[in-house]
Amino acid sequence: MSYDAPQPTFAPPSDAAIPLHLVTPADLPDLAGRLSPQHAAFAQGAGFTAGAGDVLCLPDADGKVVAVLVGMGNDEARRRGRFIASPAASRLPAGDYRLIDTLSTAAAAEFALGWLLEGYRFDRYRKLTRPAARLVAPAGVNAAELQAMAAGEFLTRDLINTPAADMGPADLAATAEALAARHGGSFAVTVGDDLLAANLPMIHAVGRAAAADRAPRLIDMSFGTSGPLLTLVGKGVCFDTGGLNIKPAGSMGLMKKDMGGAATVLGLAHMILTLAVPLRLRVLIPAVENSISGNAMRPQxxxxxxxxxTVEINNTDAEGRLVLADALALASEEKPDLLVSMATLTGAARVALGPDVPPFYTDDDAMAAQIAAAAVTARDPLWRMPFHPAYEALIEPAVADLDNAPGGGMAGSITAALFLRRFAAAPYVHFDIYGWQPSAAPARPKGGVGQGARALLTALPALLGLGGAR
Structure with a gap:
């Protein structure tokens, strides 16, 4: 994936930037005190109600825009939604804008990040116009961090949105190699039958049925020489037919996104490296296509x-946990200070929490609290789910040590997490993400979306004892 696409950035500070007022319905009676009498009358005559994302440009006598009102909606709208004022970035005419209202730092950061994220367009196959309005970074926010978050998110979205024909295992590896080169890291990849020689048999088994040019591989990247070691493992199933337990058409339609975990860890790595977070970083991505052929792995x-x-294969469509297991086992041999997996792993997580709230799993209560708090700060919702020990028996068949697809249809996200934990050294956190925005929302167009990356980035100082350094 090219890095020459437009990057999300703030406008330079300038007194000439057009003033932008954030307005709630409760503020409307007091507009006359914030605006000139003429502009207050103009807003009233235009029927401006300050609904979430409403935009009204205020002209001077010559028709030139000299101020803007952006609606923030009522308390209920703000409680329900994230980035609700961000559509202004797409609706305003070209120019630079500066927020002049006094907001809390958290509210200003949310508004500014939403503005940047609103600028995303997936234009690989179709020319699309990007917003020409630019925002001056509000006072008090960490502009560099917000820009890095948006840039990493753009990378993640581009990777997920790219069809599998153009984002197979080799393409994903090329993207990772470009990221490593950009940030001065090391890059290695183990491909095809070399996976067997490297003792990565389950990655090989899942991907061996794919065409030769889409052979399975393990991507391995490392950055930094000092500080605690963070290892990110991302599920890189570039397309998932379900294997011999083939998916129905309705379930296969979105499977270009089954590498959403890999896309998210690459986006997160881009954030971490751009901000020079003082740590050592390793990224492992098992990249495969779960295809159907004469040499495909079979049920049982x-x-x-x-x-x-040993793992009994009771459903070839539960392949993600297999490739992650080998990568987690490899990562654990190095004893990282924090091991994280991200994967579009189970439909059960979506049934439990829907597409917008991924579950995460950890045995460490303090880490869980730090991640949950960071998710609120970063406006990146997550919900902790348990490694429930009573369900361990469900992943233990009579034939082998583990079962990759326990029957019964219950607790599917938990049993998948328990399966992964058998291969992971502590401290370990697993994110069962969806990686897809089913319908457009403020700052999140329909399509690929990162989940959990901003929360984890925000939590890293606490999780790794970095003293707040970023």
């Missing part, structure tokens, strides 16, 4: 993982 095959555990 038994595979032996890198760490020696």
């Amino acid at each position: 095959d038994v595979l032996t993982a890198r760490n020696g555990l």
